[in-house]
Amino acid sequence: MTVDQKTSQGKGEPVPPPTSGDEEPGTEHDDPTETSGGDGGEPPETPLASGGPRRPNYFVMGFVGALGVLSAWLLVNALSGAGAVFVYILVALFLAVGLNPVILLLQRMRMPRWAAILTVCLFLALFITVFVWTIVPPLSDQVSSFVAGLPQAIDQLQNARFFRELDQRYDVLARIRDMVTGADFGQQVFGGLVGVGQVVFNWLFATFTVFILTLFFMASxxxxxxxxxxxxxxxxREGVREIGDEIVRRIGAFIAGQLVVAALGGVVAFLFLWAIGSAYALTLALVVAVTALIPLVGTTIGALVASLAVALGDPLMGLVTLIFFLVYQQIESYVLAPRVMRHAVDVAPTVNITAALLGGALLGLVGALLAIPTAAAxxxxxxxxxxxxxxxx
Known part of the structure; x- marks a missing residue:
């Protein structure tokens, strides 16, 4: 201890702590980072200006959480509103990838890509035109014949004993007359016609949109x-490119396989309907071929439509037609389609059926169409x- 320190101690003044150079060996000092009263080394609560601990602002937290929930709700509504557009884009991209092998084939025949794309588009437009041309006239003739023969059918129905007893018991004719002459009948008919027109317009708009998007996707x-x-x-990148090119090839092979199966179904339907003397053999064959593009249920739908059309002229021959298509459906489902699809997409039939069911449950018809190439990928x-x-x- 120095003389100055002794003097200060004698006067009652506080002695300053010794500097680092004056520390004696073995002395220990508390760490300045440690806090008194802090158990386990926990940092102290930061005091506010008033001296109290800082507390969370629950109003700000609730406001920010409400904004997050509102943003998520708006995003979900926007995506659901644009769901149809996403479906159009997905279908167009699927068709562009599926038609790409045909374009590449035309390019190998020394045709420019733009000319190959134009050729494919013209072929699709020609097929749609022929399909509509074969469907509309027979359908209009059937509707006209039905309307013209409706009074005679009603007279025959009134003369039937069963219908007379039914009318006497339940007043069927009076109920029908009241319904037709009611004030709401015209409004219901007009509303039904407007609904049908809206459905047709939406279908035409969707077809045109998918066609234009497919054209752009094929070009780019x-x-x-x-x-x-x-x-x-x-x-x-090289490995991913190899897998991606193989996926594109398999999607094209899947579409080609579906077209082959549909074409076989259409040819078989035309030959059978022509053999039984149906006046609308070509029309019904095209219906069978187009509906055969729908996985799982397409052939059944085409068979029912063709059998019903034949049964309107001859019920017995309609039953024969139904039996023929049921037999052909078994051959197609268990012999033709598995071999074509196994060669095209290299996927087991069980996987194809499961994928089509799941895709149909998620996205309907579009999901069923896209499920099998997705399973192949x-x-x-x-x-x-x-x-x-x-x-x-």
Whole structure:
């Protein structure tokens, strides 16, 4: 202790702590970062200006949470409102990828890509025109014949004993007359016609939109694929490109297989209907061929439509037609379609059926159409990527 320190101690003044150079060995000082009263090294609560602890602002937290919920709700509504547009884009992209092998085939025949795309589009437009031309005149003739023969059918129905007893017991004719002459009948008929017109307009708009989008996607498909591959790191880009090109090839093979199965169904239907003397053999054959493009239930729908059309002229022959199509459906489902699809997409029939059911449950008809190529893509990824990595572990 120095003389100055002794003097200060004698005068009663506080002695300052010794500096680092004056510390004696073995002395310990408290860490300045430690806090008194803090158990377990927990930091102290930050005091406010008034000296109290800082508390969370529950109003701000609730307001921000409400804004988040509102934003999520608006986003869900926007996506649901634009759901039809997403479906159009998905279908158009699917068709563009499926028709790409035909375009490549035309390009190998020394045709420019724009000319190949134009040729495919003209063929599609021609097919739609022929289909409508074969459907509309017979349908209008059937409606005209039905309207013209309706009074005679009603007279025959009134003369039937069963109908007379039914009318005497339940006043069927009086109920029908009251319903037709009622004030709401015209409004209901007009509303029904407006609803049918709206459905037809929506269908035409959807068809035109998908057609235009398919045209643009076919023109820009190589660029879209190149940009998609650039999102993959360079070290893995070559393998991803190989898998992506194989997926595109399988989607094209799936569409080609569906067209082959539908064409076979249409040819068989035309030959049978022509053999039994149906006046609308070509029309019904086109209906069978188009509905056969629908997975699982397409052939059944076409068979029912053709059988019903034949049964209107001859009920016995309509029953024969139904039996013929049921037999052909079994042959197509268990012999033709599995072999074509196994060669096209290399997917087991059980996977095809399961995928079509799940796709139909999620997106309806569009989901059923897209489910099988999606299953083929997932199967390819499993075989080329997932299973080899699991085997190396």
């Amino acid at each position: 498909l190589p660029g879209i694929m190149d940009v998609s591959y650039r999102f993959v790191p360079r070290s893995r 997932l199967t390819l990824v499993l075989k080329r990527v997932i299973f080899p990595r699991l085997e190396r572990r």
